[in-house]
Amino acid sequence: MKVFKLFLQIINKHKGMAIMYIMIMILIISIVGNQVAAHNGDFTMNEAAVAVIDHEQSEFSAHFKKYLLQDNHQVEVPDDRDVIADKFYDESLDYLVIIPRDFSETFAKDPNSLDLQTNSMLNRQVAMTFENKINNYLNIWNQYRILYDNNIPADKIPGIISEVDQIMTPSVKVASQEKQQSESYKIFSYLVSQINYVIIVLGFSIIGYSFLVMEDPLIKKRELVSGYPEGKRTKELFLAAFSVMFVIWLLLMTVVLIFSGFENLTINVSRILIVSNFVHLIAITALVLFVCHLYPKKDSSSFLGNVVGLSISFTTGIFITRDFLNEILLKISSITPTYWDVSNAAHVQANMLNQIDYGYILQNMLVMLMMAAVFILLTFVLRRMKLKEGI
Amino acid sequence: MFRHLLKYSFKIYFYNKANMMWNFIFPFVFISVFFLALGNLSNPTVEFSKDPIKIAIIDTDQQEADNIAEFLGNFGEEGIAEQTKSEETSSDDVFIKYQLTDVENAEQLLADQAVQAIVKAGNPVEIQAYNNLSKVKSSLLDQFLESYESIRKTTTMIGDRYADEKFSDLESFAGSQLSEQEFNEIMKQTKMDILAKHEETVDLFSDESESTEFSTSPLLIYFFACMAYIAFYPLNTGVSTLAEITANQTGVGLRNSATPISKTKMFFAVFIPRWIIHCIFTLVIYLYVNLLGVNLGNNYLQIIVLLLLGTTSAVLTGTAIGALFNFNTGLKIGISIALPLVFGFASGMMYNGMPRIIAQYIPWFNEMNPIGIISKGLYMLYSDTTFTRFNQQIVSLLIIIGIMLIVTIFGLRRNSYESI
Numbered sequence: 001m002k003v004f005k006l007f008l009q010i011i012n013k014h015k016g017m018a019i020m021y022i023m024i025m026i027l028i029i030s031i032v033g034n035q036v037a038a039h040n041g042d043f044t045m046n047e048a049a050v051a052v053i054d055h056e057q058s059e060f061s062a063h064f065k066k067y068l069l070q071d072n073h074q075v076e077v078p079d080d081r082d083v084i085a086d087k088f089y090d091e092s093l094d095y096l097v098i099i100p101r102d103f104s105e106t107f108a109k110d111p112n113s114l115d116l117q118t119n120s121m122l123n124r125q126v127a128m129t130f131e132n133k134i135n136n137y138l139n140i141w142n143q144y145r146i147l148y149d150n151n152i153p154a155d156k157i158p159g160i161i162s163e164v165d166q167i168m169t170p171s172v173k174v175a176s177q178e179k180q181q182s183e184s185y186k187i188f189s190y191l192v193s194q195i196n197y198v199i200i201v202l203g204f205s206i207i208g209y210s211f212l213v214m215e216d217p218l219i220k221k222r223e224l225v226s227g228y229p230e231g232k233r234t235k236e237l238f239l240a241a242f243s244v245m246f247v248i249w250l251l252l253m254t255v256v257l258i259f260s261g262f263e264n265l266t267i268n269v270s271r272i273l274i275v276s277n278f279v280h281l282i283a284i285t286a287l288v289l290f291v292c293h294l295y296p297k298k299d300s301s302s303f304l305g306n307v308v309g310l311s312i313s314f315t316t317g318i319f320i321t322r323d324f325l326n327e328i329l330l331k332i333s334s335i336t337p338t339y340w341d342v343s344n345a346a347h348v349q350a351n352m353l354n355q356i357d358y359g360y361i362l363q364n365m366l367v368m369l370m371m372a373a374v375f376i377l378l379t380f381v382l383r384r385m386k387l388k389e390g391i
Numbered sequence: 392m393f394r395h396l397l398k399y400s401f402k403i404y405f406y407n408k409a410n411m412m413w414n415f416i417f418p419f420v421f422i423s424v425f426f427l428a429l430g431n432l433s434n435p436t437v438e439f440s441k442d443p444i445k446i447a448i449i450d451t452d453q454q455e456a457d458n459i460a461e462f463l464g465n466f467g468e469e470g471i472a473e474q475t476k477s478e479e480t481s482s483d484d485v486f487i488k489y490q491l492t493d494v495e496n497a498e499q500l501l502a503d504q505a506v507q508a509i510v511k512a513g514n515p516v517e518i519q520a521y522n523n524l525s526k527v528k529s530s531l532l533d534q535f536l537e538s539y540e541s542i543r544k545t546t547t548m549i550g551d552r553y554a555d556e557k558f559s560d561l562e563s564f565a566g567s568q569l570s571e572q573e574f575n576e577i578m579k580q581t582k583m584d585i586l587a588k589h590e591e592t593v594d595l596f597s598d599e600s601e602s603t604e605f606s607t608s609p610l611l612i613y614f615f616a617c618m619a620y621i622a623f624y625p626l627n628t629g630v631s632t633l634a635e636i637t638a639n640q641t642g643v644g645l646r647n648s649a650t651p652i653s654k655t656k657m658f659f660a661v662f663i664p665r666w667i668i669h670c671i672f673t674l675v676i677y678l679y680v681n682l683l684g685v686n687l688g689n690n691y692l693q694i695i696v697l698l699l700l701g702t703t704s705a706v707l708t709g710t711a712i713g714a715l716f717n718f719n720t721g722l723k724i725g726i727s728i729a730l731p732l733v734f735g736f737a738s739g740m741m742y743n744g745m746p747r748i749i750a751q752y753i754p755w756f757n758e759m760n761p762i763g764i765i766s767k768g769l770y771m772l773y774s775d776t777t778f779t780r781f782n783q784q785i786v787s788l789l790i791i792i793g794i795m796l797i798v799t800i801f802g803l804r805r806n807s808y809e810s811i
Contacts, residue, residue, distance in 0.1 A: 016718065017725040024729050028736055035748060049747055073751065089771060089780050091757065092750040111593040118596075131596040136541060138593040143549045147556075163552075167544045172536040173517040201732075205725065299721070302728045303413045303627075310421060314428040319741045323527040329427045346525070355501075355522045 003214070003223065003233045007240035010210045018206045022248065025198040026255055033191050033259030048094040048126055051075040051087070056103040060141075063161045067137055067168065068097055068130070084119070095120045095130045108150055111142050140167055175352055186349055188260035188270050192277050193345035195252045196338050197313040199281060202248055203288040204305030207241045211289060212298035234383060238289065238376075245285045249278070269348055269356055276344045276365050283337035283368045286375035293382040316342045337371045340364040392652070396660035404665055414628065414669065418621045418676050425617050426683050429610055444528050445471045445488045445506045447497035449519070455512040456491055462539045463489050471506055487535065508532060515540055611773070614685050616740040619765035620731055621676055622701035625669040627727035629709015632661050633799075634720045637713070641720060654803050658710075666706050673702045688773040693781060697772070700788040701765040705731070707795035708761070714802025734762035764788055 011018060050072045052065040075093050077084050087093035098117035100106070106114050116134070120127035144152055144160050152160065213219070214237060223233060253274065257264060264270035291304065313319050315333035322330065322342075333339045344361045351357075404410055444467075450456030460469065467487030490506065500506045501522050508521040508529075516536050521529065634640040636657045638648035647657055677698055680687065687694060709727050716723065737760055739745045746766075749757055757763050768784035775781065 014721065017722045020722075020725060021729060024733055028733075031745075031748070032742070035744075049751065085775075085780070089767060089775070090750055090754070091746040091767070092754065094747065112595065114595060116595055135594055135596065136538070138595070140541065140545050142593050143545050144552075147549055147553060163548045167541050167548065170537055171515040171540045171544070172533060173515055174533075175517070175519055175521070205728075209721070297409060299724065300409055300413065302725050303417065306728050306732065307413075307417050307420070311424050313741075314424055320429060321525065321527055323525050324429065326427050329424075347523075350521075350523050350525050350529075352521055355520065 001236060002228065003236035004240045004243075006219075007210060007214055007237060008244070010213050011206065011244060014206075014209065017209075021202055021205050022251070025202060026252070029191070029195060029198060029252065029255050030259070032194055033256065036187055036190055037259045047071060047073050048130075049073045049075045049092055050130075051077045051084070051093055051096045053077065053079050053096070053098045055079075055101045056099055058104050059157050059161065060107070061099045061103050063164070064099065064103075064137065065097075067164075068133070088119070094126045097130075097134070107138070107141070108145060108152070111138055111145070114138070137164075137168070140164055184261045184263055185267050185270050185353075188256065188264045188267075189273055189345045189348040191256040191260055192253075192273050193318055193342045195249075195256060195277070196280060196284075196316075196341055197309055197318050198252055199245070199249065199284050200312055200338070201305040201309040203245060203284050204291075204308060205302045206248070207245055207285065208288050208292045208301040208304065209298055210244075211237065211241055211292050212296055212301060215292075215296060216298075230387060234380075241289060242282070242285050245281055249281045253277070269353060272358065272361055273344060273348060276341055276361060276368075279365045279368045279372070280337050280341035283372035283375070286372040286379070287337065290375040290379045290382075293379050293386075312336050312338045317346065318342060322346060337368045340367045340371075393656060393660055396652070396657070397664055400661050400664040401668070404668060410628075414625055415672055418624060418672070419679065422617065422621065422676060422680060422683070425613070426680075426685065429613055443467055443485050443488045444508070444524070444532050446490075446508045446510050446532065447471070447500050447506045448489050448491050448510050448512055449494050449497050450491070450512045452513065455514070458543070459510070459512045459516065459536075459539055460489060460491055462542070463487055463535060466535060471500070486531065510536065514543075611685070611687075612739060612743050612770070614680070614687065615766045615769040615773075616735060616738040616743075616762065618677070618680060618687065618698070618769060619701060619738060619762040620735040620740050622673050622698045622765055623705040623731050623734065623762045625665075625672075625702060626705045626709040626712075626731055627724055628665050628669055629662075629706040629711070630713045630720070630723045630727045631709075632658070632665055632706070633710050633713025633802075634723070635661055639717070640713075655800065658799070658803055662706070662710065666703065669702050669706060670699050673698050687769055690772045693772050693778070694769065697765060697768045697781075697785065697788075700785065700792065701761060704761050704788050704791045704795065707792055707799060711795040711798040711802065714799045731762065734760050738763040738766045758787070759791075761788065761791055764791075 050069055051074070052068050054061050054065050075087065077087055077093065077096070079098065084093070084096060088096075096117075096119045100115050100117075103114065103116075118127075118130065118134070120130065141160075141164065144156075148156070220233075224230060291308070292301070295304070312333065315325070315329050316336065316339045317325055317330070318338070330339075341364070344364050347360060348356060448456055448459060448463075467485045467489065469489055469491075471488045471490045489510075490500070492500070497506070497509045498520075501509055501520055504523060506522075507524040509519045510532075511517040511519045516539060518532070518536070524532070635643045636647050636654060637644045639645075648654070650657070652660075674695065677687075677694065708730075712723055712726060735741070737745060737749050737756060740762075746757065746763065749760075749763075764784050764787050768781055768788075771781045771784065
């Protein structure tokens with residue numbers, strides 16, 4: 001196991017870089033994991049930073065304010081244009097609503113003439129969400145306005161507020177059978193696809209680099225001259241590369257389980273996803289080794305990790321949901337193992353537990369295994385060719 | 392002598408194929424992939440209408456099923472006839488296709504993947520089963536159904552309230568006999584009031600439904616961060632600049648240190664050509680982004696100044712890392728690649744909600760994140776009519792540049808004394 005140990009020694013020698021990359025990637029996964037877990041599986045801006053300035057201070061306006069702030073993060077701002085603009089540009093504020101002094105009075109006369117000042121600078125989608133929210137809310141109150149001939153009696157307002165709260169409470173039921181575990185296994189399936197990016201980057205930056213150091217002609221020749229058989233050397237190198245990747249993967253999987261819950265280890269579909277992700281790990285390690293033989297420049301391994309990691313992640317739907325991805329690009333990305341593993345995670349996210357097609361998941365795992373076999377085979381061919389050329 | 396060094400530094404940099412590949416071709420490839428991958432984000436509504444959500448509606452009560460079908464008709468159409476994505480629907484407003492059917496047929500449709508969900512019309516509405524329903528589509532379906540539910544609940548509550556108001560004097564009402572005609576009259580009046588909802592709809596934003604100059608699409612927000620990342624990408628060039636003039640880092644560094652030229656002069660001779668080349672690279676990429684049809688704004692001069700300062704800050708941050716730390720070049724290069732990645736992540740290049748999360752929990756990080764500063768600067772140029780805030784971003788970048796330059800010079804001087 002001389003070569004195996006040497007490989008680990010090289011990683012140990014460059015542990016500074018390895019630790020740095022692993023810590024950065026764990027930090028990224030932790031931030032994403034924390035947000036996803038907080039929002040039940042969505043990494044969208046479910047929680048927006050909202051400021052509501054209430055100039056009327058009535059029961060009606062207070063309830064409107066409470067409704068707008070519900071499930072969002074409240075930001076306190078004075079009614080000062082410059083301060084508000086600064087908050088928007090600091091990216092600490094997503095949406096602002098200024099309720100005028102004559103809010104109730106104008107609403108009673110003509111709701112469509114309400115001078116409700118709103119502002120959203122960052123993202124049109126956030127603005128649209130809040131515009132719908134505001135319109136829905138005012139439309140409900142408008143029914144009460146109509147009922148009371150444009151003049152809601154003051155004593156009726158507390159009762160109406162209670163009814164509006166009931167109306168606005170989400171009531172659509174989602175199939176009861178999957179309710180119990182939805183938050184857990186769906187969060188897990190999302191996060192497990194996110195670690196693929198990390199695996200690719202770390203694969204090239206740590207394994208690729210160390211492998212290329214080992215393949216340095218001076219080191220390689222020294223070992224071969226000392227009588228170490230090439231076949232045994234190759235096997236140990238590959239074993240060492242896979243072992244190190246496995247340890248990194250275990251670390252990342254632990255982080256994912258911390259955020260998604262360890263009960264996932266008892267859910268069948270989560271277990272299958274773990275196996276799928278492990279198969280992906282094997283395929284990516286094989287890909288890293290293959291690319292390192294094609295382009296054996298050790299100083300470029302970090303660049304390669306960066307390029308390949310970002311490109312694969314953007315094209316396979318790790319960073320952006322596949323609903324918005326360019327279809328042709330998505331099809332092209334199917335030449336990478338990551339596409340198939342992300343497909344498995346996406347399939348789990350898009351289906352109820354009893355609708356999950358395990359055959360589909362196994363088929364995708366088989367594709368990844370075949371890819372791994374092809375990469376390993378090609379790597380052996382390249383090694384054989386290089387050996388014949390005396391490199 | 393200095394001119395001679397400058398000339399050769401230019402040549403050396405261009406002859407190095409790896410430099411060309413990673414520093415020039417990678418940004419092009421990255422921008423192209425980024426553009427192609429996110430192209431559909433520019434108009435997500437059109438994307439939805441290409442592939443609408445297909446649902447089967449089953450009922451416990453025919454009236455409920457008809458009501459929900461009528462409501463969903465505002466966002467789509469009846470019929471789930473097979474239509475390939477390439478054929479597309481005729482209208483851009485068809486977000487949903489539905490079919491009223493019985494339980495057995497609905498289950499069969501779901502099993503055949505002809506529909507993506509079975510919705511049971513009842514009180515309340517229930518998504519009974521779903522299959523192959525992506526997260527985006529499921530949240531859209533949920534929104535439609537919640538809207539329907541709120542209208543239904545409003546109708547019920549207003550109806551109840553109306554009846555309460557009408558028969559507030561329950562004792563006298565109990566004594567009276569309500570004729571069928573009176574009852575029908577009450578119900579008719581209730582329905583009229585409920586119908587008034589559709590006639591008197593409140594829409595405060597009807598004039599603002601189109602994007603204004605102050606609004607930005609998610610694609611553009613991603614692109615601000617991506618462009619900022621590309622501008623800050625040449626951090627590694629700064630690191631390699633220092634490696635080539637520091638004796639204990641590379642063979643070239645050792646050779647250069649042995650020459651009778653001051654380290655500061657040698658530094659500028661190697662730094663200036665690389666800085667110029669990367670500034671030109673950044674401008675070429677900005678031009679390419681414009682050619683792709685992504686308009687980052689019309690303040691071209693200010694954008695160029697911002698990007699060039701971003702690239703300058705990147706190269707100087709690299710030289711500062713190279714001058715300050717004595718560990719091996721490989722680790723420094725690793726840092727120079729990881730740092731823009733972290734800054735890019737924090738600026739929303741991978742998830743566009745990230746800057747707000749950072750602003751909420753670690754606001755100081757946004758202040759010192761060069762990619763965030765460039766990205767914010769681009770955003771301000773796009774949406775702010777004044778240059779006051781943009782100028783603040785320029786000042787922030789100049790401060791970073793100043794600090795990094797001082798650190799680099801300080802680091803170089805320290806190394807000089809060490810070599811004595």
